[in-house]
Amino acid sequence: MSLTDHLVARIRQDGPMSVADFMGECLLHPTLGYYTTRDPLGVAGDFTTAPEISQMFGELVGLCLAQSWMDQGRPAPFTLCELGPGRGTLMADILRATRSVPGFHEAAQVVLVEASPVLKQVQAATLKDYDAVWIATIADLPDQPLLLVANEFFDALPIRQFQRDGTGWRERLVGERDGGLTFGLGAIGPQVALNDRLSDTKDGDLVELCAAAIPILTVIAGRIASHGGAALIVDYGDWHSLGDTLQALQNHEHSDPLVSPGQADLTAHVDFEPLAVATRACGCRHTRLTPQGLFLERLGITARAQALSKALSGSELDALIAAHRRLTHPDEMGNLFKVMGLFPAYAAPPPGLEP
Known part of the structure; x- marks a missing residue:
């Protein structure tokens, strides 16, 4: 059937x-179901996320979270969590970029929240050198400081x-x-x-309306308000929902959501406003909504690209230049994707973001 x-x-x-x-x-x-039966990412899949485009994205996200950890007194232990980790690429880049941060890996307990059995296997292979654990729901997060990233997670929640x-x-x-x-x-x-x-x-x-987002956001904000930490929510969307944003993506092309159910990825633009309201209700603070391109530029993506380019030439150099443009340019992912940070009332916002 x-x-x-x-x-x-x-x-x-x-x-x-x-x-x-x-x-x-x-x-x-x-x-x-789409996520329960396949690996949807990459050239052979239906869509490509920022971590799959370039290592620079994960490196800068990792250093951003590590700086928040240092700013808050290097708490130990703490949870380093990703929601919907895809192939594990983002978490692998975060962990590689933070290896030189004294005490960070020793204090971190890596936790992944993933519903797809297929993707769990891929993540386990990607992160085989790290002591990561998987949980079924975000409610199972430990009661301790939390550093969390959700990249293209909330857009897949039912609306x-x-x-x-x-x-x-x-x-x-x-x-x-x-x-x-x-x-x-x-x-x-x-x-x-x-x-x-x-x-x-x-x-x-x-x-x-995305009712499923609020309980998840409440857990995240509640942990940060009570125990400290920070969260980065990165997704396409804006402030205040208006209009039909439901879309299906199959073989990197838009398709009719009703034509091939289970064969195409379904997403909708994230309305960040109710997420912010839920954050404040938990006694947690949130940053202004910031375009992804501006966030990455503030964190130094251009300098990182220039450093990487010194060892590259030909098609590899062209690929790096294209990746930098795709992540940051207003006509690509730079303006469509937004970043909102969560942080405790007593702390500074995550680097690259403004309160």
Whole structure:
């Protein structure tokens, strides 16, 4: 049975499903889900993340976190955590870049939060030289200082979509027609979570909510507020959701989310505003939303690229130049991706970011 057949059968039995339920099935169905059945990254996969583009990204992220650790008195032990670690490339680069930081590796307990059994195996191979552990949910994090990075993690969390209709909202749903999947709208009703959006939307406007993000962010912010540390959330998105941002990516090309469920990556732009609100509610501070390109430039990516270029020539040099541009240029990932840092009320923000 294909995932389409499974979804159609479920809809015929239970009725149309929310976009959030649809995303959850597509990405994490135990036997037919996208993340549970494949390694989606790289040239042979469907998309490429910043750590896979260049080692410079992970190196600078690692040194940023290490500086926060030093600024807060070098606490030991502490948790060094990544959410959704992909192939483990980012964590490997973080650990390599921080080897020369006195006491950092000795104090660090490396923890990875990963749902995909396929990617867990890849991560284990990548990080075979390190004593890393895997946990199923972020609630299992130790009660101690936390240094965390979430790169392209929140964009994969399921969202619900609501279209404004007068002073009410219709939820966008996934239904069935002639054996296939189709979008439709539910009945008009109030949405308490969207009361504040009646002032900045009009009829027909679509707003997205990611309820799954708040419990995760609350755990992160709570650990940092209570025990110290810092977190870097790096993702594409902006402040204040507006419009349909659900997208499917297959073979590095955009596709219809309903056409090949389970065969394409599904993501949505991150609305950083509710993440910031949840951070403050936990007694933790957050930085201004900063474009990825500006963040990396502040951390010295150009100087790092120049240093690496001295040993390169020909196609290798061209690849380095292209990687630097892709990570930082406004027309590439530089403006689309944003960075928000979390830090305790008594501490300085992570380097490269402003409170």
